[in-house]
Amino acid sequence: MPRDNYAEGFGYQWNQHRLTQLDSHSGRPISRNRLMNQSGWTFAELRGKKVLECGSGAGRFTEVLCESGAEVTSVDISSAVHANAASNGHFPNLRLVQASIYELPFPADSFDFLFCCGVIQHTPDVERTFKTLLRYLRPGGRFCIDVYAAPIAYPHPRQLLRPITKRVPPAKLYAFVEKAVPVLLPLSLKLSAVPLVGPCLARLVPVANHRHLGLTDTETALRWSVLDTFDWLSPRYEKPQTRRRLSRWAGELALREVSIERHRGLYVIRGMR
Ligand SMILES: C[S@@+](CC[C@H](N)C(=O)[O-])C[C@H]1O[C@@H](n2cnc3c(N)ncnc32)[C@H](O)[C@@H]1O
Structure with missing residues (x-):
């Protein structure tokens, strides 16, 4: 290739x-x-x-x-x-x-x-x-x-960012995501813990949150989140x-x-x- x-x-x-x-x-x-x-x-x-x-x-x-x-x-x-x-x-x-x-x-x-x-x-x-x-x-x-x-993917706030982020060179975007995730993930985790409406509230913050996997150790949760937030923002195509x-x-x-x-x-x- x-x-x-x-x-x-x-x-x-x-x-x-x-x-x-x-x-x-x-x-x-x-x-x-x-x-x-x-x-x-x-x-x-x-x-x-x-x-x-x-x-x-x-x-x-x-x-x-x-x-x-x-x-x-x-x-x-x-x-x-x-x-x-x-x-x-x-x-x-x-x-x-x-x-x-x-x-x-x-x-x-x-x-x-x-x-x-x-x-x-x-x-x-x-x-x-x-x-x-x-x-x-x-x-x-x-x-x-x-x-x-x-019906789940289109109404997600990442769609507002993707027209820009998919054009950014991977190393540059990755460095940005690595800085943003430690700030956004704690907020997303707090929102997702709200009874009943938590998962909907957490969707307002454009960061991948793996609460459903029960990743207890903070370093691991951050690594998974950096990976999947980059995976949302970088692909040339998302259809x-x-x-x-x-x-x-x-x-x-x-x-x-x-x-x-x-x-x-x-x-x-x-x-x-
Ligand atoms: C989101 S990743 C998923 C990787 C893996 N299946 C997983 O779930 O961890 C999508 C993968 O598809 C590959 N891919 C995209 N278009 C492809 C194509 N036309 N032929 C083969 N692989 C492709 C990408 O390089 C990328 O590694």
């Missing part, structure tokens, strides 16, 4: 935060639980199967997939693959590739499972991305893809989707056993090809 592809900010982010969200680093099964809850898959069914993970970032889910004993092929367009290699390169069942979803160097119909979380809203053409991904799954294979839910649109795409591809569930600010679509 050319160094200046549209995902340069992701490469920067994941090399700054190579370990932050890895369960082996946090000592808690946060990524494992999310992968299992969203996909509904079990380690027993993944073992020995060919799994394609697209947009793997620093590899928080790559680690879990490798631990399941699956034959994992993990792809990212950005230099995040170097962070993933440093953390997960020791797994003999991992093949790591820097490539775009639009130009994957694999034959169609060649994977048993497809996992793509946190990615498609950040691509230039979300419908094309969704439909391209499904091509690589064999008929009868299972997929799990998530995307920002339009949240409606449930209706996902459902239409699934129908056009004749996907089977499809479910679309809302998990916090995301729609998770899963099923079988």
Whole structure:
């Protein structure tokens, strides 16, 4: 991939935060639980199967997939693959590739499972991305893809900042976020603790708040917040989707056993090809 592809900010982010969200680093099964809850898959069914993970970032889910004993092929367009290699390169069942979803160097119909979380809203053409991904799954294979839910993501105050912040060079924006988060996060945490309306109040402050994860140690909470606040503000593309649109795409591809569930600010679509 050319160094200046549209995902340069992701490469920067994941090399700054190579370990932050890895369960082996946090000592808690946060990524494992999310992968299992969203996909509904079990380690027993993944073992020995060919799994394609697209947009793997620093590899928080790559680690879990490798631990399941699956034959994992993990792809990212950005230099995040170097962070993933440093953390997960020791797994003999991992093949790591820097490539775009639009130009994957694999034959169609060649994977048993497809996992793509946190990615498609950040691509230039979300419908094309969704439909391209499904091509690589064999008929009868299972997929799990998530995307920002339009009704939750559009009314967020970060949308007022993004027209500016997405144009700022990654290192400069990161330095700004690192200064802003220690000021804004305590306020956001206080607001989110207000009974009943807390989560709505906290949304007024444009800082990522992981109160729901119960990160007790302040340093860890700050690291996660810097990472995800940068992740909100820096991407060139952020294109949240409606449930209706996902459902239409699934129908056009004749996907089977499809479910679309809302998990916090995301729609998770899963099923079988
Ligand atoms: C928000 S990160 C999510 C990373 C990881 N899935 C996670 O949840 O931690 C989105 C990732 O998608 C990658 N990405 C964006 N467009 C892509 C494309 N066309 N092909 C492959 N990866 C892409 C970015 O480089 C980035 O690492």
